[in-house]
Amino acid sequence: MIPLNWYLILAAVLFVIGVLGFFIKRNIIALLLSVEIMLNAVNLTFVAFSSQRGQISGQVFVFFVLVVAAAEAAVGLALVIAMYRNRETLNVDRSNLLKW
Amino acid sequence: MLELALFYIFGTIAVVSAILVITQHNVVHSAIFLAGTLLSVAGIFLALNAEFLAGVQVIVYVGGILVLFVFVIMLIAVERSTFERQFNRQWKIALITSAILIGELVYVVYQGRDTFVLAEPAVPLVQGAAGNSQQVGMGLYTTYLLPFEIASILLLVAIVGAVVLAKKKTQTE
């Protein structure tokens, strides 16, 4: 029997990898991918708890998170396209008009 | 034992490919490694008796979202961005802060090591429903009816928003 906290630690590690990726990458699509990793880590947490507690609601939530992830991806990629049209780069650090 | 083996295998793949996602230069490679993470998470879902979600994960996430990503990456020139610096200069700070964060998370989980024992493979989670898919469906259409409807607005907003942002310029602009 695998203890629950193994799953939880796995999820935490994935989450932090996502955070780290968000931090260090400069390519905007890579940033989006990092956010997807974070959301997946959360899904894993939900399912693990759902399983432990014998409650199906945790799995229903994952379903909603999937919807949100899809919506975010669609809008995010549309933004990437709009940005690429205007600037011809995917480097976030290049868009730095607004500051101070 | 099989469960343990599955956990180790899928867990290792998930973590390693996640690390590869954030270290790869070419964003196409990143996307493909993300598929690795997503698929292995789907595998862990299976181990946790969430067959429906495992299927959805593969179909929607890998088959839908990730394909969208790859599609967009292919749509716009990729080559140029591979030659740019991939990492910004703050990675040391990022590592330290992330280490603190993971320390906090693991500390909390470790504190609950006694209480967090996974129950026996789940008995039917909702009374009167047989399979996992049926259970999820029941939850979705009874208790969580309102959020289910709300989610449709969310998708509508996303569709409209994506079209607005990505469609070609009109004459007035």
Place this chain on the structure above:
Amino acid sequence: MNIPVVNLGAILPAIMLSLFGIAIMVAEPFVSDAKKSWLGWLAIAGTIAAMLALAPMSRQAGQWYTNLWIVDSYSIFFHFLFILIAAITILTSMNFLQREGIHHTEYYALLLFATVGMMMMAGSNELIMVFLGLEILSIATYVLAGFRRTDLKSNESAMKYFLLGSFSSAFFLYGVALIFGATGSTNLIVIADSLRSGDPQTSLVSLAAALMLIGLCFKVAVAPFHVWAPDVYEGAPTPVTGFMSVGPKAAGFAVLLRIFMTAFPTLEDRWTSVFWIVAALTMLIGNVIALVQPNIKRMLAYSSIAHAGYIAVAVAAGSEHGVSAVLFYTLAYSVTNLGAFAVVTMLSRSEDKLVNLNDYAGLASKRPGLAAVLSLFMLSLAGVPGTAGFAGKFFIFKAAVQSGLIWLAVIGVITTVVSFYYYLYVIVQMYMRDPNEEFADVRTTGPLKLALAITIAGTLYLGILPTRFLDWTVSAAVNALR
């Protein structure tokens, strides 16, 4: 099997807005370009219908949809506020969209959907619902921020908002997952009961609460989670900036109070103490940086951060007084700030070119009416008695002192002194400098005049006769704390 009772009355305002939003998009192909503003009026009709729908909604007090949805005076107050914000924003935008050549009617639809998202946040009794509402609001706002697609700044604004927004909502969601793990539910009342029983592991609950707080603090832009706000506000189209500075902020505070007051009273010492520091920092940073901004949109962005700080003071106060002060202040601030942004929208001319404070020099001698109106809003933001801003600040500081947070109130009042400096600077520019230009191309159109009339009336009414709304906020606060 618990099939929920489908009570349409309880969510009627949201249904109205959604229907009108869809109707606008369906109608678009049938309307010629010249008559696009009719669809704006259709959106206004939607807000009026939603306003009217508040009456049947208020008769449905209680919990609905298997306790996911709650109708009480707290949620009705925020429904009212959100509809008001949406209506004023639409009125401000109609001329703007025409002027900028971006008269796509999706704008109105997105605005209405964003309002539905805010309603879902304020009315839900359930964290997953909150999350969905938050995402509807956020995604609609990301798109609105980037609505001027060919403009680099608008683009950058949307991108920054999107990236950081999805980053921080992942934190919120992680918190939700952990609280689900700790208590087995995401229903606020169940969580509270479970926490009172003392079963759940404390550190897990604390971690979950902290993570959720991160996501919400990002939404309301309090320090140190405010950093995105100035850039995003500066780059977004001006009426959208007005909307973002009040709508998501009000929704964020609504849901923050709802979650923490209902579900985490056991952790009260933690989150009120966090808010003490957050409020002090936010007021200091917002006001002090606003002092050195040459761009009025950016100045108002920092000012909006500062105002979030004042609201945070009331959150730190915690009690019933604090909650009612939050409600009143969000209303007062929304009315005032939307008015200010309506004037700024009008004055910034095509492509938002003239947004520097110097561009306002001598406005009073050329357009005395506009200058007087903008002065009124600036004075209200600064908190001069007789305006909504003063009444709001007074109740916040009163709540703080009543909860024993005297030093926080002192910091608040001192930073208000600082804020006078930059608000007055706008007035000084308008009244005490020679005009650089004619302001001949500034056009005041019908919808804008209507928006100004509503906001002026609101600013003065809330300042001079705040009692009626205060009663409402107090009863809403009592309701929320029940």
Place this chain on the structure above:
Amino acid sequence: MVRLLWLIPILPLLGAVINGVFGKRLPKQAVAGIAAGSVAGSFLISLAAFVQMLQLPEAELPVVQNYFTWIQAGRFQAEFGFLLDHLSGLMILIVTGVGLLIHIYSAGYMTHEPGFYRYFAYLNLFMFSMLTLVLANNYLLMFVGWEGVGLCSYLLIGFWFFKKSAADAGKKAFIVNRIGDFGFIIATILIFWTFDSVNFQAVFSRIEDATLFPVETLGTVGVVTTICLLLFIGAAGKSAQIPLYVWLPDAMEGPTPVSALIHAATMVTAGVYMVARSAALFDHAPGALLVVAVIGTFTALFAASIGLVQTDIKRVLAYSTVSQLGYMFMACGVGAYAAGVFHLMTHAFFKALLFLGAGSVIHGMGGLQDIRKMGGLRHHMPWTFRTFLIGALAISGIPGLAGFFSKDAILWAAWNSENYGKLLWTAGIITAGFTSFYTFRLVILTFFGKPQYTEHDVHHVHESPASMLVPLAILAIFSIIAGYVGIPAALGGHNNIEVFLGGEEAAESSAELILMLVSVAVAFGGMGTAYLFYVARPDLPARLASSAHAMYAILVNKYYVDEVYNVAVVKPILRWSREFLWKFVDEGIIDGTVNATGQVVRAAGSGFRHMQTGYVRTYAGWILFGGVLFVVWFLR
């Protein structure tokens, strides 16, 4: 007429609205007529209400008129209501009376100014705010008027905004006043917290409950003392006390009638009024009272000594105002609120008179304000000279004029105070000497001697028009007679005014008579020193002999004594005042601190801005940084 109380502030408000909206299209006479007419209406109603109030039996006082509930939230309630008692009755008479005269004067003074209508709209708005402040029956409504007068003062100081110094001065006044206001608003909240009400009557009746609020002995800082100190911060900001006085001298950039009305007669006395109004609270906080007395006394002395060396006619009067306000606080601080308000009243007359006289001089000199460049004006402007001289005699405390009685009342109260009374008295008497000196220095340099200007600089010095001289004459009359309402017992009177305001009728005392003689001697001494110092110079004996023969003859015998005195006492004092107090303390330290604070805040702003690098990664960093701290805090 008491029923019409609400009209008193509303009439000027109407005037302000009409002038503000239509003034641009109206002829100047109409603008001035509307403005002055509305204030005249208020004055008549005030007078009638005052008379009616006097006839009411004691039990029916104060008259309270509640119009509507302004704010109600739970237990918190603030009415929009007015309160008329002896104190506020006297105040509305002063405000509307002096206000009316200054409106009339302004009609002449401002004729040639662009923005004539704007000026009167602001002035009327000021009257509205000031009357609201005075008549309010609770602290919150009082605060509304309090902020309103600050705003109008800002607008009026910056009236000549094309002068950078004027715009800056306006801003400085506003910001410094905000610092005071923060004390007021926190005090108001604390009052509600403590007494469960902000209504004057409710608060003052509750504090008398000795079981709940015992008198806090000197040195203990309880909640009442805290409230009083915070209120005093507010009063110090509005009434220009150390260290918040810095805005008042700069405020002289505004038009002179504004200086007379707002920065001498009415607005700056709002702080004194507020302390007097809150007497019941202050009586329970002897510690706070001592602070009031010490700050007031110190301000009086400090400002008077700076006034000794100023060369700008209006700045002399500005420092003089600060100093006189210090006197009023000294009176309040020793518990003699009635004496303070008495002095407030007489000061309103003679200081307005002096300012308007100064305005007449400036008007006649074509805008010149440096007294060293004037001289001999008494021939050109005889009426201005006569009235100005009356004002100067009154402020110096020469017996028979208004200032003498009120100043004496304060000094006598100070002498009798248990807390360092003799010390306060000594400082007060020195201040009196300084006052008399700088006032007569002003008179001598301006009106006597040879003209120091050339026709090249100043064309055709002329007397002012009647619309300016009539107010001067009326104020001069009041500067003489206003004191007779408070003849002290020592001179056989009954001190009516103080009894009227709730003070006690002091028993006759020979000590008071002696002190009075001392102060009269000091007043004449100051006058004589000014005379010697600025007139009796070796090169001027001939003119001296002709112009002030008698005094010269008396003093000439003591010439060497006085010479020694000049070198040993007066010159060091003057040097000390100029080099240390004015240049170093006033301009260097206090002004410097105010400016430096502004700069530090701006610098901080410029620094903090750099948090905003514009990079998403930095922002994510802040979010994560804050997040990690949040988690640590929650897990603690």
